[in-house]
Amino acid sequence: SLVYHEESYDDYGQYEGGDGHQPVGGDVDLGQSFQDPSDLLQYVRKDPTDKKFYCSICEKFSHKGITLTRNHVESQHFPNTFSYPCEICGEVLTSRSSFMLHRSRKHLNKKQN
Numbered sequence: 001s002l003v004y005h006e007e008s009y010d011d012y013g014q015y016e017g018g019d020g021h022q023p024v025g026g027d028v029d030l031g032q033s034f035q036d037p038s039d040l041l042q043y044v045r046k047d048p049t050d051k052k053f054y055c056s057i058c059e060k061f062s063h064k065g066i067t068l069t070r071n072h073v074e075s076q077h078f079p080n081t082f083s084y085p086c087e088i089c090g091e092v093l094t095s096r097s098s099f100m101l102h103r104s105r106k107h108l109n110k111k112q113n
Helices: 037-043 066-077 096-106
Strands: 044-046 053-055 082-085
Touching (some): 037 044, 044 066, 066 096, 082 096
Antiparallel strands (some): 044 053
């Protein structure tokens, strides 16, 4: 799996989606390789009526934030695609969500030396 460093993670740019595409469901190539977590945004669409972002793979997840929807796509449909090393303790996590949870639970008030 690719090692991905968190510091550039939020550099997505604006994704508007909302182009009316339908869920891709079984047409998704789960063996596809990605260079960057932002590549997973191709599976996120924005509904123009309710302004929420939806997973276009399963349509079972929606959120007003693009980042949480992208995290769903990564953890549910492309697990273990990227690795996120903790810069404080060196533990390597396999999803952005688990990385953020680890950081908040283990290092909430600790700073990198």
